[in-house]
Amino acid sequence: MKNLALNNQWVLITGASSGLGQEMARQLAGLHKANLIIAARRADKLNELKAELEKNSGVRVKVIVADLSIPQEADRVIAESIADDNLYGAILNAGVTYFGRHTQLPWDSFESILKTNVVGVVRMTNNLVKYFEQPGKEGSIMLVSSMAGFFPVPYQAAYSATKAFITAFGNALHNELTNPKFSITVFAPGGIATEMTDNSKFNELKGWLMPVSEAAKEGIHAFITRKYNYVPGLLNRVGNVFMNFLPSKFISGKMSKVYLKSLNKSAQQE
Template structure:
């Protein structure tokens, strides 16, 4: 199968108003000449990026304001996307986390995370796969999961579960697809410097995070090459390899201590201020 070529093609990026999605949109426009459909809830951020990319990268940009935790919004967005039959590729990147004690995660917050990270991704994937299967067109979908799908993270237990679901779902589904011009890929980064990790709870973990430009570049390269699963960063891949030889209980125990320490320190700073 030939590599994806984004030049003058329409590419959807969900969660394009900040972080990884925003940076992927920028690189797709400036380095690959892609036309973009930017989706998120914050209209002002999307409009700002649209203006910048149209003016400076000379590409065409559309925006869709939608709340992916709401199924009606998800369906409306997909209808809009597929209406003209021009969609070539989609990066399903939007996602939220909860970093704290699982016992303190409200049921409402959990449902919102499940709807955003899992239900919307499955809904988009179903319709997109069906579109590419029926038309036989060339294209691809990249699903942004996380290393937390492979090595679950204590104090982000529910988040890790959502990311594991989409990793398993997409890697299995890829083998059911008949259109040989279409690829489904999963991107599983470790920590990245974005709004998601900007909160005080993550303060002590900043040294582990990857710059967003690198995370975006590796994600786009893996997508172009139609890789099934890609973990960015040599250290993440080497670390992941050696972790296979250690007991999961031992590794998770060590991780738990590091994450708990970061949370406790954040609480101490808050109580002092």
């Protein structure tokens, strides 16, 4: 299967108002000259990004303001994205997390994580697969998962579980596709230095966080080259392989100590 050619093609990015999604939008526009459909909840951030990209990169940008935790809103994003029948690719990046004891996570917050990270992604993927699974239609979807989906992460139990679902879902669906010009990639970064991790709870973990520009660059590489599963960062890839030879309980126990230390230090500073 040949690589994607993004120049002057339309690509949808969700969660584009900040963090990894915003940085991927900048690189897709600046380096690859892709036209973009950017979606997220914050209209002001999206419109600022649209103005920046159109001015600096000369590409076309469409803004869709939507709350992807609402199934009907997820459906609307895809309906508007495919309305002109020229969508070439989609990066489903929107996601939320919770770092703390799972028993302290309010139920409505858990449901919001589940709806954003799983239900919204599945709704959009279902509609996109129907769009791309046609003879001669070329394109690709990339689902942004996490290394937390490979190995259960204590104190991020809900987030870790949703990402495990996305990894399994994307990999399984990849092998159901019938259109030889269409693919699904699962991108699974480790921790990234973004707005989501910019708080005191992550202070003890920030030395492990990958710069967002590097994560975005590797994510776009995985998207263009249609990887099946892709973990960015050489150390992350080596660690991912190495951890497969260790007992899951041992790995989770070690993670638990590191994450709890960071949480406790944050609590002491408050």
